[in-house]
Amino acid sequence: MKSPAVTDSRRDILRTAARLFQERGYEATSMQDIASALNLSKGALYHHFQSKDEILFEIMNHGLDVFDEEVLDVVRQIPDPVERLRACIARHIGMLLRGRDREITVILHENRTLPSRLRKRINARKRSYIHFLEDTIQAVQSRLGTKNEIHPRAAAFALLGMINWVYQWYRPDGSLSEEKLIRDYTTIFFDGLTANQ
Numbered sequence: 001m002k003s004p005a006v007t008d009s010r011r012d013i014l015r016t017a018a019r020l021f022q023e024r025g026y027e028a029t030s031m032q033d034i035a036s037a038l039n040l041s042k043g044a045l046y047h048h049f050q051s052k053d054e055i056l057f058e059i060m061n062h063g064l065d066v067f068d069e070e071v072l073d074v075v076r077q078i079p080d081p082v083e084r085l086r087a088c089i090a091r092h093i094g095m096l097l098r099g100r101d102r103e104i105t106v107i108l109h110e111n112r113t114l115p116s117r118l119r120k121r122i123n124a125r126k127r128s129y130i131h132f133l134e135d136t137i138q139a140v141q142s143r144l145g146t147k148n149e150i151h152p153r154a155a156a157f158a159l160l161g162m163i164n165w166v167y168q169w170y171r172p173d174g175s176l177s178e179e180k181l182i183r184d185y186t187t188i189f190f191d192g193l194t195a196n197q
Contacts, residue, residue, distance in 0.1 A: 010048050013038060014062055017055045018106050026056060026110045056110060057118045063107045064125045070095055072132065081139035088136065089163065089189065090182045096167045097178055130156055137193065146194045159189055 016037050020029045035045040049055045071091040078084040133156035
């Protein structure tokens, strides 16, 4: 379920909080820290959000909205499963490497911090992406006639683990370009998925 429309004020709060959560961690960031970074009073911050948990939830929900728009909504339109999966890998990596999408890294790093009722809502949205990957991977295996017995769910989680760790180590000013990284990850994944043992 998509989050409601975000006003400019709320968007500024979410972006600032996402940056602070990414830099300091959720637990080490207070509502006062967020208010101070925005030059707001704590009361003004509470006018927009009732709690830090609500801010974290909205950051994650907004991040998933952005992910849906920039990755899923685009790749779902691609009929060929091989090209769909290739595009999904490229677009997913591209989102993680963009510094402005701090919401995505907060989703990856702070999920367990959410209270149970809010975590369940975020996890339901994440599961829909895992199911999409499983279905796409299974379609790729059928299309290419692979004879190995790699389970689509295992492959989906392996792919997510590989991609979602990128933001921890990748440096845009290093020797590995984003394009080369995408090519290498796509090759590693497809070679493993389609190897006939």
